[in-house]
Amino acid sequence: MADPRAREQHAKESDDAKARKPRLVSDLLMPHLLNLYGSRATAQDFEIYAPGATFEDPMMCAHGVKQIKSAFYSLSKVFSESKIVEYNILENAIAPNKVEILIDNKQHYKMFGKELDVMSLIKLDVEDGKIIRHQDWWDGKPLKNRDTVKLPLLRLAHLEASRRGSMLITHAMMGFGKDPKP
Template structure:
């Protein structure tokens, strides 16, 4: 654990980021971006929250509505694991739903492989005092033999230094042979910025590169996806 002075300094920087006088701070996405910017300094001090019983209770209490595909039902198998992951109470077993070369991407990071996906989610308790999916609606579409895409329209709740932040998002896991091969999280239900979704392809490429850089830094700081000790 870092010295108390270092923890206090890190906390002060995060408070400053959250309270900068800017109109952008009124949006949930802006709070997420500012909080994540300081997560590296807080990671060692708060990793113990990964197995928070509060997160487990929150995951169990989420309101759900499901529309499975004909002959599907894959969402019923992976949803409990997603609730644990987003509820900051994931264990190594929850990540077994991913294929070895699966990818995860949100506006902050792009992870390649299960180890990096673990790092991306294990860092959440270093930023948020509370995290959970509180409501969700599932629609499951068959896209081919043994393949399906799950659309999870959801509302997430976070607490950052006493601030309640509610975020609507669209989580879109692509599943092949029972394993998640791609997992995207669209904050505010807006497509991720890349070469195909922005007017200027160069800006999209820069956004993708930035997400990869943030992921690689987080991966190092989180011990290369090492599972924490309960």
């Protein structure tokens, strides 16, 4: 590349390619998460999860991609409208190829003509570009589990069992994580 114009053009093309490439892991994940919460998920949207990923919110606890699919595919069955309407993202590198993403957001739902807005903190633990743990903290409050609450063992076991039971019922009703036909 002796020609200065060719060198300049090559540098410009490299800069253009860098400008197009997302710089943060969250840039790659957010379009899919917006589809999930917006009840317009496709099978490809779930490729952001590692095979053994978990999803937790105050109502249910899903283990594996098929249960996560059931949890999100059920949104359109429960709500006539669902979406994330506002959000701010904070991304922290934890270790090489490990990232924690915090998404402070406002979720909007509509059910039986009534509108409901939920303030939420979505916490994502990501390894090698795949979500391994997805938590949705409603009102920014940590989920109640063995790590966060000092409840009597029996009450805690009941709470966790009811969240798992809710997930299993939803999973069965949603066809065990099968993708809907296009």
